Amino acid sequence: MNKKYNTSGRLTSIKNQQKISLKDIPVLEYEVFYQEVVQILEDVNNHCLSYYAFPFDNKLKFICAISADEEKEILLLSHELEKPDLPLKSIAGQHLAMHIFEREIHENHGVPFEGHPWLKPVRYAFNRKDRKKMINNYPFYKIGGNELHEVGVGPIHAGVIEPGHFRFLCNGETVLHLEIQLGWQHRGVEALFLEKKKLLQRNLLAESIAGDTAIGHNLAFCQLAEALGDITVDKNLEIERVIALELERMAIHTGDLSAFCTDVAYQLGSAVFGALRTPLINFTQAWSGNRFGKGLIRVGGTNYPLTQELQQKLKGILNDFEKKFTEIAERTFNLPSVLKRFESIGAVSTRQVSLLGGVGMVAKMAGLKRDSRYGQPFGAYRDLKHEPVLLGSGDVYARGMVRKLEVEQSLVIIRNLMEKLNARVAPTQPVPAANLKWAGESIAVSVTEGWRGEVCHIAVTDKQGEISHYKVKDPSMHNWKSLELSLRDLEISDFPINNKSYDLSYCGHDL
Amino acid sequence: MIIEDVKIVINQGKQFIPDVTKAVVPAPFRGRPEIDPDLTVDVDALVNCCPVDAISANPISIDMGKCAFCGECALAFPDKIKFTNDHKIASNDRSKLIVKESDVHPITMNPDLIREEIRSFYGGSLKLRQISAAGDNSAELELGACGNVNFDMGRYGIEFVASPRHADGIVITGPISENMAEAVQICHEAVPQPRIVVLVGVDAISGGIFSGSKALDRSFIDKSFIDLYVPGNPPHPLTFINGILDLTRRKKNQ
Numbered sequence: 225m226n227k228k229y230n231t232s233g234r235l236t237s238i239k240n241q242q243k244i245s246l247k248d249i250p251v252l253e254y255e256v257f258y259q260e261v262v263q264i265l266e267d268v269n270n271h272c273l274s275y276y277a278f279p280f281d282n283k284l285k286f287i288c289a290i291s292a293d294e295e296k297e298i299l300l301l302s303h304e305l306e307k308p309d310l311p312l313k314s315i316a317g318q319h320l321a322m323h324i325f326e327r328e329i330h331e332n333h334g335v336p337f338e339g340h341p342w343l344k345p346v347r348y349a350f351n352r353k354d355r356k357k358m359i360n361n362y363p364f365y366k367i368g369g370n371e372l373h374e375v376g377v378g379p380i381h382a383g384v385i386e387p388g389h390f391r392f393l394c395n396g397e398t399v400l401h402l403e404i405q406l407g408w409q410h411r412g413v414e415a416l417f418l419e420k421k422k423l424l425q426r427n428l429l430a431e432s433i434a435g436d437t438a439i440g441h442n443l444a445f446c447q448l449a450e451a452l453g454d455i456t457v458d459k460n461l462e463i464e465r466v467i468a469l470e471l472e473r474m475a476i477h478t479g480d481l482s483a484f485c486t487d488v489a490y491q492l493g494s495a496v497f498g499a500l501r502t503p504l505i506n507f508t509q510a511w512s513g514n515r516f517g518k519g520l521i522r523v524g525g526t527n528y529p530l531t532q533e534l535q536q537k538l539k540g541i542l543n544d545f546e547k548k549f550t551e552i553a554e555r556t557f558n559l560p561s562v563l564k565r566f567e568s569i570g571a572v573s574t575r576q577v578s579l580l581g582g583v584g585m586v587a588k589m590a591g592l593k594r595d596s597r598y599g600q601p602f603g604a605y606r607d608l609k610h611e612p613v614l615l616g617s618g619d620v621y622a623r624g625m626v627r628k629l630e631v632e633q634s635l636v637i638i639r640n641l642m643e644k645l646n647a648r649v650a651p652t653q654p655v656p657a658a659n660l661k662w663a664g665e666s667i668a669v670s671v672t673e674g675w676r677g678e679v680c681h682i683a684v685t686d687k688q689g690e691i692s693h694y695k696v697k698d699p700s701m702h703n704w705k706s707l708e709l710s711l712r713d714l715e716i717s718d719f720p721i722n723n724k725s726y727d728l729s730y731c732g733h734d735l
Numbered sequence: 736m737i738i739e740d741v742k743i744v745i746n747q748g749k750q751f752i753p754d755v756t757k758a759v760v761p762a763p764f765r766g767r768p769e770i771d772p773d774l775t776v777d778v779d780a781l782v783n784c785c786p787v788d789a790i791s792a793n794p795i796s797i798d799m800g801k802c803a804f805c806g807e808c809a810l811a812f813p814d815k816i817k818f819t820n821d822h823k824i825a826s827n828d829r830s831k832l833i834v835k836e837s838d839v840h841p842i843t844m845n846p847d848l849i850r851e852e853i854r855s856f857y858g859g860s861l862k863l864r865q866i867s868a869a870g871d872n873s874a875e876l877e878l879g880a881c882g883n884v885n886f887d888m889g890r891y892g893i894e895f896v897a898s899p900r901h902a903d904g905i906v907i908t909g910p911i912s913e914n915m916a917e918a919v920q921i922c923h924e925a926v927p928q929p930r931i932v933v934l935v936g937v938d939a940i941s942g943g944i945f946s947g948s949k950a951l952d953r954s955f956i957d958k959s960f961i962d963l964y965v966p967g968n969p970p971h972p973l974t975f976i977n978g979i980l981d982l983t984r985r986k987k988n989q
Contacts, residue, residue, distance in 0.1 A: 348914055351949070383895075384867075386870065386875065407914055410912050412949055415948070416944075424786040428787070428805060432944055433871070436872045492740055492744070496747055499750045509763075509764055513806060514765070519804075519806055527810055528763075551746060555743060730872075734869075734914075
């Protein structure tokens with residue numbers, strides 16, 4: 225139990241991947257809930273993992289999960305509403321980072337939050353409260369004046385990327401403000417977690433929340449299922465999962481660095497980083513049969529153990545990769561023509577990112593220590609004492625450099641874990657054949673650190689142990705606003721490199 | 736110094752696949768499945784093990800347009816079902832994606848369904864506008880990879896372009912959300928005729944794991960002529976490139 229926060233009996237604290245009875249979370253009066261959340265979030269080491277509401281016993285039940293990184297605890301608070309149309313005092317009025325969660329609750333359930341900056345729709349979910357609100361009629365920020373103009377881009381973009389709408393308010397070439405409207409990708413993922421009853425269907429769903437984070441999201445789901453089903457997994461499996469997660473990180477970071485180079489017209493970097501991603505994802509395919517690791521992570525075991533033969537292969541690939549990666553990375557990050565387009569472009573301050581509640585790469589590039597491998601260690605990370613890479617300049621350079629340094633860090637982690645794996649003789653456990661029995665009337669929280677940052681899944685079960693509510697949070701939820709701020713006072717032509725340097729998820733946000 | 740660039744280029748060596756039509760993807764890649772006709776299994780259990788209802792009974796068949804290529808049926812019934820590493824699984828004929836017991840032949844095009852103008856106009860050059868319509872970004876990344884230095888699709892004159900006005904057709908990924916349905920329609924109409932429609936990945940072809948979701952609007956698919964289906968979750972770049980080549984290039988024996 226958490227000494228620092230649990231003296232009042234106003235909250236419950238659990239560990240990552242832990243389940244508790246839903247009844248063990250005290251239900252507070254809203255005023256008390258509000259005060260408590262506001263106070264906890266005063267500490268920069270605490271941030272909101274997820275804050276959401278769902279129908280429960282003819283009421284609307286609110287759950288707020290806060291990560292206390294120093295204590296490695298998850299703080300759970302709750303309140304309930306019988307009449308969801310009565311206004312509540314907005315927490316975002318005190319802590320802006322909560323703005324997106326209150327917007328989502330407002331969109332889904334109609335709860336009005338007084339003092340919220342603007343309760344704009346988040347994603348136009350099919351089950352939104354007000355079906356009359358349509359995605360092609362979004363309330364954009366407006367600005368007056370004869371010399372100003374707007375530029376609208378999307379939802380379909382010029383490249384092979386996901387859809388979103390960008391609205392630039394410009395004075396000549398200078399962007400005064402960028403607003404990003406999302407929701408185009410909404411597939412009803414959370415509802416499908418209830419409708420699709422087979423475990424395997426839920427694995428496939430988790431792998432497709434954001435297909436570029438198939439390992440990160442599916443691992444979050446599996447750890448959640450294991451917590452609810454009281455399944456313990458062996459050390460081998462924990463190690464292999466982390467190797468898969470770090471390979472995913474390396475592959476996407478390397479591919480992203482290729483795109484950085486493309487957007488600043490550095491052709492050699494674009495080609496070489498692009499080619500370097502290939503052996504990494506081809507290894508994931510040799511391991512699991514799929515270049516994105518779809519099929520690799522399953523509840524309670526694996527169908528694809530990392531055999532001695534595969535480990536030898538991976539060692540060779542990593543050695544070759546390291547040599548070539550170092551060479552091109554050194555060149556790229558020392559080339560004046562590249563640096564001119566990286567440094568001081570699209571900078572956000574530590575304070576801005578902190579106010580917006582940035583997580584993962586977006587936090588780290590601005591010098592904010594948020595990485596769930598450190599704050600909510602899971603699986604093999606518990607023994608690794610992970611120290612996140614931190615930069616501070618908050619610009620395109622920092623977003624590129626954080627990737628370079630994380631790739632190097634992942635190399636160390638994977639090699640270190642392969643040595644541990646090698647020392648173990650027992651085979652990694654296979655996927656259990658038995659049906660999963662989940663605890664009834666419980667809640668569990670599972671957090672993993674995907675390559676973008678913190679992935680959080682929360683499930684609530686009913687009396688029969690069936691999922692009665694499922695909540696997914698992709699790190700992009702926190703981070704899109706930061707891209708908007710990066711564009712202020714830049715030339716509009718700097719948008720592509722900034723967008724690429726964030727590389728946020730549309731489908732992960734839209735669900 | 737330019738000498739450093741030269742060193743990097745030399746250390747990279749040749750990266751391109753010399754002939755993508757002959758390239759092999761090594762096992763355990765899950766490509767075209769094969770079903771053993773002689774082995775008797777619990778058919779209900781086999782049909783039920785599929786998370787996306789891609790397996791049918793009487794006769795036992797796997798619909799690659801619905802298959803998420805998770806491989807779980809082959810893990811549960813290893814002697815009955817095998818996924819080969821044959822990656823050439825695209826076809827212009829939806830029915831050719833259904834693999835029945837004892838089908839061990841490669842997946843082919845149906846020449847009768849290929850419009851004459853497609854081969855005469857686009858046999859040497861094809862510009863495509865990609866639309867991600869609630870795609871999960873894995874198929875999109877693989878389409879992006881088609882143009883990288885390894886697969887180098889551009890050598891065949893096949894490219895993704897920024898505007899539908901510059902395109903000869905659209906390539907759809909994702910199950911098509913209700914929120915993207917109108918944009919897909921508008922983009923398609925903006926492409927000059929003759930234009931082709933290509934569906935890439937299980938989500939686009941059948942909805943995949945999102946099938947049945949109330950957040951989708953697949954009416955565009957239902958009312959459109961589809962020129963090419965590219966199965967996979969996501970499809971391998973070689974599946975896409977070979978599919979496009981087979982659709983647009985006239986072979987000597989045809």
